[in-house]
Amino acid sequence: MALLTRFELFKLRTVRVTYGLWAAVAALGALFTAIEASRAGATGSGVAALSTAAGQSIVTTTTSWSLLFAAVLGVLVASGEHRHSTTALTYLAEPRRERVLAAKALAAAAGGAVFGLTASAVAIAIGLGAAAGAADPRLVPASTLIGHAAGTCLGAGIFAAIGVGLGSLLRSQVAGIVTVLMWGLAVESVIGGLFTSVRAYLPYTAATTMAGIKLGNAAFGPAHGVNGGSPLPFAAAAALVAGVAALLCALAGATSVRRDI
């Protein structure tokens, strides 16, 4: 299994799209952190001043893009094989398809964790840099920052595995990417905005809370910043998101992965 995972990691490292997504995670993270930092303390912005721990916590956790891009990476790892007709070659090298699926999920999870780490590093650097620029001292403990970064890595890693399960199920790159983005940017925002009591149980939202993002702050549109509900404890959120990944991969392993090439 380790060799098969290394094989999938090597494949991931040797195509440009991986680096393109990685760069996009860093660029979007920088852009949105800079926007949040510039709005910090302004009336109606919803972002507390950088002179407060709450404000610094918000700007140093502008990492939700990394979750979505990790899922997109996972979709590409799985459905890209079908798009480029490389599935058969992979199965000629390792005919036990469930093992291939598991190795893809592990390799994508490693890539997703790197995305999460990158997003956290960028957000912390820019967020604390903005605070320092305003002569505000760091008010968020280092242990908290590390915890948020670790949560982002874990959440992004699991989301990449979700992407592998989804991509394997759909076998279409476009359908997989659209599903990820629609789910993260629209479906959960709408459901979470309308039913605040259940939003902590939505997988993308749960993953954002693992990253230290305030419940509701990763939502888009009118639902952004809507108060209500409590985030799941870290372990429960991680278990929920991992359960979704396991369910999708199991479904794919029992259905689409077994199909004829």
Next chain:
Amino acid sequence: MAVIEFAALTKRFGETVAVDDLSFDVEAGQVVGFLGPNGAGKTTSLYMLLGLVSPTAGRASVNGRLFKDLDEPLHAIGALVEAAGAHPGRTARNHLLSLAMLGRAGSSRVGQVLELVDLGRAADKRVGTFSLGMRQRLGLATALLCDPEILVLDEPANGLDPEGVHWLRQLLRQLAREGRTVLVSSHLLGEVAQTVDRVVIMAQGRLVANTTLDELTRLGGGPLGDTRSLEDAFLALTAPGATAGTGSDGNPATTGKGVLTPLGAVPWGVKKWRS
């Protein structure tokens, strides 16, 4: 000893029978041409052998085992099939290195096979920039990477220019001299005739011939009358209406040049349809 076995292999796609009760063996060290018109079921049969398509009935095995049960498939069997492409964004070298890692072939072997297929100078170019012929050569390099004793090549001459076809012929001869077992499907009958020991011909999903090249093209006295070349025999056996379905004894029958040849009644190689 049979290293490749097709035993009553059948594949149906809905109402369509793509492969119908296919049975034949390939002995160790033989180079076997696998022929048939488009849609005859050759590729589907090879895909079932390679575990890429599930049979509806029957079994295809390599060294007595299903492909999925092979311990080191890359070492046991090298395959060139259309569906097994390379990622266009990856270089040829990295494409092979990834598989060499999985097959524990070593990076030096990657250089060797790249040189063998004359892609040494293009090794670090992305596969997306390759011509069809170059991709075909890369596919052959992939098949040869782990030095397998058995090769399954589905239309290896596709996309090759005349020089490439000449090169492929030399390669197949070299593989034969090395004692490897090769099952090669091709539309280039002239090339097949110069290379193979045996010929297996399919039409409309059924086996219509499994014999040596000499027997198939024997002048006079053969059941195909005055057949003189592989092409003549191929056309006679695969022409519309040539496969008559079932003979009087319930076995597959073939008409060609007016000859009806129920299985088991033919005194030459074609009778070995079912081994």
